[in-house]
Amino acid sequence: MGTSAPPGAAATESDSAMREQAERHLRALAGDGARLRTDQWRAIHALVAERRRALVVQRTGWGKSAVYFVATALRRAEGAGPTVIISPLLALMRNQIAAAERAGIRARTINSANLGAWERVYADIAAGEVDVLLVSPERLNNPDFRDRVLPELAAGAGLVVVDEAHCVSDWGHDFRPDYRRIRTLLGDLPAGIPVLATTATANERVTRDVAEQLEVGDGVETLVLRGTLDRESLHMAVVELPDSTARLSWLAQHLDRLPGSGIIYTLTVAAATETAEFLASRGHHVLAYSGQTDPEDRQRAEDELLANRTKALVATSALGMGFDKPDLGFVVHLGAPQSPISYYQQVGRAGRGVERAEVILLPGREDREIWRYFASVAFPPEETVRRTLDALAGAGGPVSVPRLEAQVDLGRSRLEQMLKVLDVDGAVRRVRGGWQATGEPWHYDSERYAAVARAREAEQRAMLDYIATSDCRMEFLRRQLDDTAAGPCGRCDNCAGPSWPAEVDPEQRAAAAAHLDRPGIAVPARRQWPTGMRELGVEASGAIRPELRAEEGRALARLTDIGWGAALRGALAEDAPDQPVGDPVFRALVTVLAAWPWSERPAGVLAMPSRTRPRMIGDLAARLAEVGRLVPLGTLDYARPEGPGPRRHNSAQRLASLWHAFAVSDDLRAGLASLGGPVLLVDDHVDTGWTLTVAARLLREAGAPAVLPLVLATRG
Structure with missing residues (x-):
């Protein structure tokens, strides 16, 4: 992991011309007053002029997407193929497509929600009519896409982008096995195709892990550009209330005082639904949003929030990454996430384009019980994994997940997660009709799994420390992300004094109690x-x-x-x-x-x-x-x-x-x-x-x- 000297006074004439073009593309994307930050230019130069691999770790709202859209425009002008962006969520994809269109960049997507459009997208790519293709990480292991489309697409790409790159690392707060397949993609890329990874939420350990994974197939040290993570618009507070009734009534009482529109995060789908129903019954225009919400209803809810036609989305972490609304005025958490880093990422949705945004945490006594449940679905013990491998090896052909359940005592989602990890490790492979063993030797890395579990426990303890701290809250979160420039913000409830009372109106409390x-x-x-x-x-x-x-x-x-x-x-x-x-x-x-x-x-x-x-x-x-x-x-x-x-x-x-x-x-x-x-x-x-x-x-x-x-x- 390392850095390169910035192209400064000694920049060549071609570098100057490239920067002028880059500034022009940025203005088309972000407005006439936009200017490239120093590290934005360093990243663009590394990708376009040096064809390097770079990791950008910068706060939400810094302009990471501008880097890959500007680099795309420059690469396409050179005659390079389209940019392939691996992006985790449909909400994020929709925002990215809209941003690309504002800059005159033609973007398309391939995901589970637009199956009928895939062939047309492939045809447009072949005709040179696509500048950016957004792909969900799950597509990387769809047998048809992986074997038929991906090799040709990767070979002809002008740039590969890994968005929300902390998902690559199992040390990260939101590790996703599908992201680990990116290692295989990077290893198979032809020489000279630049790669950019971006995230706002990676501590030093995750940054180092992702940077090392980016070097697969390249051998050149990754350029790491890491900046300060302060968010000057965010005013953070914790309001501790005695029970669920008090938290709901507090929300109903204070929601209209919160600026603009925003997001109310809950830890479970049930809580999102129940909270939205209660707030609506008290006259607030809110909508529930979770992974169980119908895709059309989810998009409608996003559109309502983007247009400020609803006060808030009451959402699970399904709305966690990449939702782009610069004027989002507040983020309230009804219950604490189990990681300060995850919390920083979610509150980072607010205040990107406004001077002040409110960030309020309403912790609950039940939070730790919910964390314990999430912890119970960690990687299975070795005996279970070996039984799975033996079942696949003895099957004589592909085995579907439902049939595998008859031989392996794991729930459906946990079994599928385990298979994805084994796939990344090369022990199994997803094919038409299910899964099959590869016969490759496989090692159960018990020390690493235990260390990851300990890291998760440390994150939970840190989240409790965040709630209890009397020191600066923003400084606390920045230190969790190893931001060496962290210092008191002067804005949070501990720095500037409480700005939100804990008292609850009796009439609101009675209404909340009746609802619950x-x-x-x-x-x-x-x-x-x-x-x-x-x-x-x-x-x-x-x-x-x-x-x-x-x-x-x-x-x-x-x-x-x-x-x-x-x-x-x-x-x-x-x-x-x-x-x-x-x-x-x-x-x-x-x-x-x-x-x-x-x-x-x-x-x-x-x-x-x-x-x-x-x-x-x-x-x-x-x-x-x-x-x-x-x-x-x-x-x-x-x-x-x-x-x-x-x-x-x-x-x-x-x-x-x-x-x-x-x-x-x-x-x-x-x-x-x-x-x-x-x-x-x-x-x-x-x-x-x-x-x-x-x-x-x-x-x-x-x-x-x-x-x-x-x-x-x-x-x-």
Whole structure:
């Protein structure tokens, strides 16, 4: 990792002419008053004149995109091929395309949302009508794109850009396995194709790692241009409030005081949805935005924010990188991210084109529980990885992820993440029809995985330190990013004094409490058996027959909810005692029953068996039978004393462990025969849904006309 001397007084005549052209292109991009910064010119010169590889680590709003758009214009004028930009998010791609068009640069994109346009894009590239092609990192391992399009595209590129380059490093706060494939792309590039990597959020360790990866296939030391990370427009504050009700009511009370429009970040999808619903009910124009939002609705929400037609997007980290709105007036976090570096990146969306922007963190007691969940999906243990490799090696052909689940006890998303890492490491390869082993030797780097886990834990401790610090908040974040110029900002609540009160209006608090206390969410019924069950000795495939299904059920709340979720997380924690639920929870569950739009009222109540909470579930079923005047049917039996065995993590493995786990006693069978109506099936929580699905199948076979699942919580 190193730097080069800037082209200064000794610059050649051709350098002067190039800089004049670069300044002209910049003005077309950013306005007549725009001038190249020193490091912008250094990067452009390195890419265009020296054909080098460069890493630019600069704050949000510094003008990193100007570097690659200006370099693109200069390279295209020389007759070079189009620039290929690897960009992580659709929101970022849309912003980049709009910026390119302002400068007269013709940009196209290939991503999962525009499949129908791919062939046309390829034709435009072949015709020389594309200056910039934006590609999502996932495309790099799409078999068709990787084998048919990428080699030709890379060979003819005039410039390759890796945006949000901290994603390349597994030391980074937002490591993405798909980004690691960029190493292979760089290694295969023909000589003389310059490469630019950009990020606003890389500490010294990540910077060094990314710079070393950029040297793959080139051998020349990467030019690293790293600047100060201060953001003079940001006024940072932390407001500590006692509970979720207070945080929601504080938001409703102060949202109109916040300047312009902005973003309210939440840690979970459920919190984003619930917060947006409450703020809308209090008269605020806000929209929810998450990875589960329909793509068209996401784009519509972005457009509304860009045009200042909405006060805020209530968003998860799906809106984290690259969203470009220079006049964004505020960023509020409802709950703390687990990394100060991630926090710096998200707040960096604000204040790029305004003199003052408000940055407020409202931490919650549940934040650490959510962090623990995210930490639980780290890289799997070696035994699991070896079992996966053995399964692929013995398959004799490609294996789809659903079929692989029948042999490897990992949830779908975690299994896919593991396969991507193994792909980058060369141990497996994605092909048409699934995945296959390469046969290449592979080493389980336990020391590195453990070190990355320790780094994540250190980031979480640092985030708690940020909340608690009495020193300058901006200085704290800059030091987390190894900014050697960090010093007191003079603007944050610790430097200048608190600017946001912690008091909450009683009327707003009452409204928030009423909103959060609304009980009840739907629990969808499983309709399809998992793939590959015969391999696990279970004769189940295809659609679940309607006469064997459960009906749509109900839960009091999600464990991730910011209302009832908090109470349920405590009651259902692993170390919580097995005891009846409290009266408030029971009354809320009765309210759920009263609002349930079933086609036929239940006639009886049956409790699910449990090794950990038999008293809680049994008592709950008995109380519901009494209050609802339903026939108490007792508890479903386990088929064997030990129950279904250890917890399983994916649908196939879970279903196999449950298939023979339950039994219908003669007394229960007789009770079902005389019942004459649906059975209310009670359990503590639902995760995959297979426990209730298997139990419903048994009960329907035993004569129950319908099964209505009722649980305290879902984990979704």
